[in-house]
Amino acid sequence: MRPRLVVTTAPDTVTPTEAAVVHGWGTRVTGDEFNYTGAPDATKWIVYNSAGHAGNGVRSPEQVTVDGSKMVMTGTPDGTTAGMGAKFANQKYGRWEVRAAGSGDNEYHMVSIMWPDSENWPCDGEVDYAETTGDWNLITFFHHYGCSNSQTSASRALDVTQFHNYAVDWSPNGIVGYVDGVKWFEDNNSAHQPPGSMHQTLQLDWFPDSTANGAGEMRVDWVRVYAAAGTA
Template sequence: MHRQLIASCVAAMFLSGCSSPPAQPAANGADQGSDPVAVTPVADSAAAMLHWGAPIAGDEFNYTGEPDALKWSVYDSSGHAGNGVRSPGQVTVDGSQMVITGTPDGISAGMSAKFGRQKYGRWEVRAAGSGDDAYHMVAILWPDSGNWPCDGEVDYMETTGNWGLINFFHHYGCSNSKTSVSKTLDLTQFHNYAVDWTPDAIVGYVDGVKWFEDRDPAHQPPGSMHQTLQLDWFPDNVTADGPGELRVDWVRVYPAEGSPRL
């Protein structure tokens, strides 16, 4: 549900995103030049409860205007499966949050991170959403290669038309097979969504509590991945659609388990 820029977006119209060009990961799996990032701890985050240490990359959204161009590639393309439009004008940072707004006619936004590209590691976002059921909020790990579906996709926060239910979808293999889990949750309130990817497993957390685990080695993504954030439009062509909104307080990336950076 996330795409490579322009050419890949055309070729992969039935996916749901658009990615920035791949970057070569460092030898230790983290971006070159990554340093610990000073952040405000959140008690019910996976990072705090599981002692992940300081993040090595991310965005606290403590500025105003457009998303930081050094950190994000903002989509300018058609929407998921050709529905609606992804417009840079629909995403802004208000000094404490990143906000994506979707209009009733499907003008929305999405963006992919230039930071935290690594094979194995930990990612966490604090997010909330609201609005029409046609809008789905999504936090994805997308392959740096852009080779979808063969190189996998980890949707560790995704709605599917119900603002009271959160889903984790792990896509794997060229057949786009998947494992998944769902959980009742009030998504209009902020929650902390995390994924821990090791050579042994992909594990998901909500507010520091484990709710997803896939330990099948055949399901492992083959290469490095990066964060994306999207508000995707799924019109039903039956009922009138309304606006939607995705709000993200922060995005934080941590090194893999056992890294000397921990």
């Protein structure tokens, strides 16, 4: 049996390197501070119970919990891991920011994603605005677009085992990514725009290789959503 949700009253944390602070995004409109214990809030999240990414391993609700200050996903050496999608801010355009860290076996990739509400992938796009790809000292932004699953991307060296703030600003002008308030990705090609509304997902995906398998972990302090530029 999953533990019941218990809400605490700890104050929300604010760091000066948030894109929302640096760029003055205003008051957040929704999100999850993970200031409770137990399973992820069922009014805010759909926790996956399915095959893993590309059929590798499985996603189990038992592998994700909230400890009173953060959400923790754990992946086992056999590929039993977790993922979940937000029920909030299913919309076209807006600003999303997460504070996250990860660690463990390089076969585990932590990913913060904007996923199409239509589930029509790849045609309706995918915005992976913080993804590890087998190296916990490198972070990558992947913007997938079109039915051919074309991509634009950017990577930078970063100690992902430490908490950092990852953000995406999606507007009619394009898609901009930030790490700790600093812009590091931009795609303003109108032909690359996602055609419809999207929502936040958090995933610890398993990419088995020829090396020995190990455990992995993804930790998320909070998820925050802000109004799109010009609409606040």
